[in-house]
Amino acid sequence: MFYHVDVSAADLQPDSFEELAMPLFDQLYNFAHWLTQNREEAEDLVQETYAKALKGFSSFRLGTNFRAWMYRILRNTFLTSRTGLKATMTVPLDPEEDGPELAVEYDTPETIVFERANRELLQSAIDELPVNFREILLLCEVEEMSYQEIAEMLSIPIGTVMSRLSRARKTLSGRLRPQLQGRAGTAAIAKGTNHGL
Amino acid sequence: MVCESWKAKLDTYVDGELPEAELRTFDAHVRSCPSCSADALTRVQMKRAIHAAGKRFTPSAEFRKRMQRSIAPTPRRSFRLGWMLAAAAAVILVVGTLTSAYLGTRSGRELAYRDQVFSEIADLHVATLASSSPVDVISTDRHTVKPWFQGKIPFAFNLPELQNSEFSLLGGRMTYLDQTPGAHLIYDVRKHHISVLVFQERSLPVSLDKNSLSPKKLPFNMETWSQGGLRYFVIGDASAADIDRLAKLFKAAS
Numbered sequence: 139m140f141y142h143v144d145v146s147a148a149d150l151q152p153d154s155f156e157e158l159a160m161p162l163f164d165q166l167y168n169f170a171h172w173l174t175q176n177r178e179e180a181e182d183l184v185q186e187t188y189a190k191a192l193k194g195f196s197s198f199r200l201g202t203n204f205r206a207w208m209y210r211i212l213r214n215t216f217l218t219s220r221t222g223l224k225a226t227m228t229v230p231l232d233p234e235e236d237g238p239e240l241a242v243e244y245d246t247p248e249t250i251v252f253e254r255a256n257r258e259l260l261q262s263a264i265d266e267l268p269v270n271f272r273e274i275l276l277l278c279e280v281e282e283m284s285y286q287e288i289a290e291m292l293s294i295p296i297g298t299v300m301s302r303l304s305r306a307r308k309t310l311s312g313r314l315r316p317q318l319q320g321r322a323g324t325a326a327i328a329k330g331t332n333h334g335l
Numbered sequence: 336m337v338c339e340s341w342k343a344k345l346d347t348y349v350d351g352e353l354p355e356a357e358l359r360t361f362d363a364h365v366r367s368c369p370s371c372s373a374d375a376l377t378r379v380q381m382k383r384a385i386h387a388a389g390k391r392f393t394p395s396a397e398f399r400k401r402m403q404r405s406i407a408p409t410p411r412r413s414f415r416l417g418w419m420l421a422a423a424a425a426v427i428l429v430v431g432t433l434t435s436a437y438l439g440t441r442s443g444r445e446l447a448y449r450d451q452v453f454s455e456i457a458d459l460h461v462a463t464l465a466s467s468s469p470v471d472v473i474s475t476d477r478h479t480v481k482p483w484f485q486g487k488i489p490f491a492f493n494l495p496e497l498q499n500s501e502f503s504l505l506g507g508r509m510t511y512l513d514q515t516p517g518a519h520l521i522y523d524v525r526k527h528h529i530s531v532l533v534f535q536e537r538s539l540p541v542s543l544d545k546n547s548l549s550p551k552k553l554p555f556n557m558e559t560w561s562q563g564g565l566r567y568f569v570i571g572d573a574s575a576a577d578i579d580r581l582a583k584l585f586k587a588a589s
Contacts, residue, residue, distance in 0.1 A: 156406050163399060164576055171392035181398050185405070192406050260388040278350065279382055280389030285352050304346055307381070 155195045158204050159188060165281060166212055172276055173216050173225075175265060183219065187212040203287065210291050213273070225269040256318065263313045271306035278303055341371050349378045396556055396575035449543060452512065456568045457555055459510055460530040463519060470506030470521055480507045480520065488516050492533050492565055495584035501525065502581055515539060522581060529571030529581055536566045558582040562589045 166187065171180035191211050198207060216222040264272055277283045277291065288303075289296045341364055347353050348361050365371050394402075463469045472483040477494035485491075487509050497503060503523045510519035510532060517534035543559060543566065556578045557570040569582045 156403070156408060159406060160403065163402060164394060164579075167394040167398075168390060168392045172389070177392075180392065181394070184394070184398075185402065188402060188406055257384075257388045260384055261391055264385070264388065275385065276389050279385040282386075285350070300347065303350075307346065310385075311381075 155192055159191060159208065162205060162208055166208060169209070169273075169276060169281065170212060170216070172264070172272060173213075173269065174219075174221050176221070179219075179221055183212065183216055186215050190215065203290075206283070206287050206291050209277075209281075213291065222269075259317055260314065263310055263317070266313065267306065267309060270302065271309055274299065274302050275306045275310065338368060338371055341365075341368070342374060345371065345375055345378060349375055349382060393574060393576050399575050452539070452543065453557070455512060456530075456532060456557070456559075456570055459512070459519065459532065460555065460570045463508065463510075463521070463530065464528055469508070471508040473506040475504050477504060480504060483507065484509070484518050488518055490533075490535050490565060492518065493585075493588040494520070495588035497584070500580070500584065501577075502529075502584070513539065524573050524577050524581070527571055527573035527577070529569060529573050529578065531581065531585065532568040532570070534566050536561050536564050539566060560586070562586060565589070 163184070167180060167184050170183040170187070171177065174180045174183055187208065191208055194211075198204070217226060264275065267275065274288060274292070277288050278285075283291070285296050285299045288299045292299070294302075341361070344353065344357075344361065348358075348365070353361055365375050472480055474480050474483075477496070481492075481494050484507065494504070501524050505521040505523055505528070507518060507520040510517050512532070512534055515534050515538040517532055520531040520533075522529045522531060543561070555570050555572055556575040557568065558578050559566065559568045560582070561567075567582070567585055569578050569585070571578060
């Protein structure tokens with residue numbers, strides 16, 4: 139469940155920051171851990187994010203989305219960290235980034251959603267995505283942000299959000315398929331149902 | 336392919352981002368087209384799978400406490416008021432000398448009482464779980480547990496709906512804190528037991544003024560807040576995140 143936190147002038151009391159920021163703690167940490175892929179670095183990232191946000195809270199624009207503001211600080215902090223710089227250097231160039239949304243054949247293996255054991259497989263597949271795909275997928279599916287929110291957070295047009303998201307999904311699906319097929323084959327052998335043998 | 340143009344927008348459709356004007360037409364098409372319908376279903380299932388898999392990492396209780404401490408508001412003084420405060424300090428010094436002994440004793444007493452309340456809550460939690468019959472009303476149904484307290488405690492309270500949550504209600508019993516009657520509920524989350532204790536705020540001899548006060552030096556995670564004249568305590572050895580989630584369910588139900 140996600141919700142917008144719009145802050146009005148009356149809300150900006152000295153202790154408002156804690157009241158607004160702490161409910162976001164779990165989800166910001168989760169996002170930070172996905173980005174950094176390391177517990178200690180995730181803690182450092184969240185800590186630095188909160189410190190920066192607290193410092194800049196007085197300049198926070200009234201009526202804007204507090205959650206998006208916090209995520210933006212976290213992401214910018216990550217991008218300037220050593221891990222962030224390294225991660226973004228390995229992002230492949232995508233000349234079609236701003237092109238039209240793809241009419242993709244989206245033959246996602248259905249088994250992924252039915253087998254609980256596949257959760258780990260899905261998590262590793264997300265882990266292996268380039269950071270720009272990983273973050274947009276998490277913002278959309280886990281944080282349930284709207285295209286508009288994502289566009290503002292990543293400072294990209296909505297069209298780019300749509301095409302990047304589409305490519306992220308396609309890449310994820312492409313990486314999952316052979317692994318799931320391999321697993322299905324192993325299961326079939328174990329059950330003795332692979333008649334091809 | 337006749338569905339090519341529809342399929343290009345399927346992601347936007349399942350993301351709930353199609354403009355209102357297109358949505359109705361799209362809905363009608365998806366309902367009548369087996370191929371697009373199956374495709375949309377797959378995408379929705381994939382979204383759900385990623386949503387569940389994406390909630391993967393939880394911060395440690397220690398880190399949460401550290402963060403809370405680092406952002407807790409500190410008293411700030413306005414520079415313009417500085418001279419007034421300096422002048423007032425002289426007066427306070429005189430009056431303070433006369434009253435410090437009394438105030439010191441009083442605030443000391445209040446702090447000591449708060450610590451005592453938290454210790455007692457922890458004791459109630461441990462003693463109840465150690466008991467051979469931890470609950471007097473055994474039921475997972477809130478509509479059974481809530482009426483059981485009728486006539487036993489001098490207030491009513493709401494129990495949250497737990498459907499689609501990881502928590503389950505095990506039952507409840509009456510309890511006392513400083514001779515004040517209250518309700519003690521036991522919940523289960525991943526084999527951890529969590530106690531929720533509810534008392535009338537005005538019956539407690541000292542105000543635990545701050546909501547979500549985080550007591551220190553307790554061997555358990557705990558949250559406490561005041562709502563609708565009632566004081567709630569949620570305590571257990573479950574993670575701070577679980578305690579917080581259960582507390583939120585209660586806050587939403589009250």
